[in-house]
Amino acid sequence: MTSVIEALALGRGPKRVVVKDTIDIAGHPTRAGSAALAEAPPARRHAEIVERTLSVGYRIVGKANLHELAFGMTGLNAWTGTPENPCFPEWIPGGSSSGSAAAVAAGLAEVGIGTDTGGSIRLPAACCGLYGLKPTFGRLDRRGVMPAATSLDCVGPIAADLEELIAFMAAVDPRFVIPATQDLPRVARLDVAADDAIQAAVEECLTEASLPMTSATLGLLDEAYSAAMAVINRETFDACAAWRDDTRLGADVARRLRAAGETSDTELREAEALRRAFTREVDRLLETHDVLALPTLPHAPLTRAAAEAGEQDLTISALLRPFNLSGHPALTLPLVPRAGYPLALQLVGRRGDDAGLCRAARLLAGALRATATE
Template sequence: MNIVAKDMLLGSGKLTVMVKDSIDIQGFKTLSGSRALENSAPAAQNAEVIDRILNADCVITAKTNLHELAFGITGINHAFGTPINPKYSDLIPGGSSSGSAAAVAAHLADFALGTDTGGSIRMPAACCGVYGLKPTFGRVSRKGVHPAQSSLDCVGPFANSVDMIETAMQIIDPTFVKTACVTAPKLAWLNVEADTVVTECIESFLEKAKVSVTTVEVPSFQAAFHAGMQIINYENWQAYADLTRTGLIGADVQARLLKAAETTVEQVQQAEQIKTQFIQEIDVLLEQYDALILPTLPQIPPKVADAENTVAFLNLTALVRPFNLSGHPAISIPLETKNGLPVGLQIVAKQHADAQLCAITKFVVKAAQ
């Protein structure tokens, strides 16, 4: 995590905020965790979300490190350091918004901003044992966020409570209005593949909360996972191709970018067709149920020492990336196994039902206490 100079204390309010270093703050370079951007010019103006944070009289205390170019899932960064997972020090902090999740887990900020293109808020939230919300696509401004163009990326908050997630959303999204507490939401369990230790942890939590769920299937779920990767690969190559010629990108991201260069327009067009189908399937379910629930990650996060090969762990995004493709809001709730290992419970709601999603989350969490 990169703590910045004191002159970044631009506000004087009660809430402290840290910001992923792929989001522009005027006068500071936006490095996106990469030495390839060290010679870039400082940002000429704030990203829109930064102006909203400052207008709310919050204090921005730091920019946070990330998996290089926000193109990785482990959070490991050899250029500027891998953020330590405060609650589970041997395990990866998760990527790409690793520093923001770690900062909140360490109680260094009231909330932090991350970005989520293929799970990059929800994954580190699950790894670090905090809440993380990916809002509905397009709901929170991406003006001043890198890369500039993305069909899937969302800016969203990390916090240690749903109440603070709601507060953060009210600040960064002027259209967000808190919803009154819900009672007995109708929930569907999305039948997906996950390790037994993960599903047993979630089942125990739901039993404690006395929440009953109906199991449902989404035929195109796995296809949506792969389609999301095609779009991410294509768009990241468009954004960062020039940087691959600098010799300054880390080996793992360099290799993934060069592989991404092989993605064709035809593959992206096929991915868009799958996107349409997947959205329809999810929307049909969300006409019948208030929300869908499933694990955030299909397994316990790996140890940092075992996670150098990002490609080997891409399946960690199997349950989060599809909802980047569909654009639905999704939140990760921190749970823990009997052995004290992190598990995330993911809840997904209708598009633009972000406030209702938070209300459902609060109901479930309170019911389990």
């Protein structure tokens, strides 16, 4: 496996796709970027998303690298090699779907299929200057995807072009149809903690788009982040406990996995109660608004050098994880990187209204193009 993708030769079609190596492709082992799975046997059948992708004419050209066991935010991987960030070489590619994003940013594929349990599509997409969609939980079939049991993880696409992302979703999900309405989407601009440069870039984009907009808050947002951490820790430990003492695990993942095993039943019950309360809070706000808008990242991601020196920053996902907990669809759009590091805007839509979310993103993408040419 190279640092970005392991080359395959499957299917035929005009559009190239890379698939994260937590997703089964028949005849190829699924190793999740981990030496602990080095002897994994070849998958016997395609994951459902792979079957669907091939059936609608896409060509799969590789399995994409990732942060080991999909349990990390930097995208670094000492065993397989770390994908370079083609657009921002000094910065991390972002995890855990680092290879899917890096391959698309490098022009090796039009679409990268990743998974998002706590921001793992949206973070690498943002770090690499791309579009990334975490669909509504359960929208795209996860059969054949690691982990088999999850209440957070979603399969979704990454693309350099929003229309490419929309076309992929429409191809693999017949229910995904962009609304024909001419009405402008009503936007709730969420008041969240983020660096000044990020706030300014988001505000500029929203102002340029001239959409009906009001300011709003989600009072449980910070608590939802903590609750999502508790859930992912328990579910990842349950899925990966067989490898917790494997000496081949990377040091960072081994530490996180051992700590995840200490998540108590009480913490999990509290997290599930918070999930229900936060989901209601988001649903109520979306009764009067079509989408929520907020930064994708609260601050600059780690530099690659800092990450390689051992620094960790799970709070980079502070604005991402809450919407895994609630199950709402969320899309990241790249902004002009005027702060010297990747900037991105996140949109969140109603559960099940992934197409409406992408329609709103189209309007904002137009505003971004106008801003970029000024």
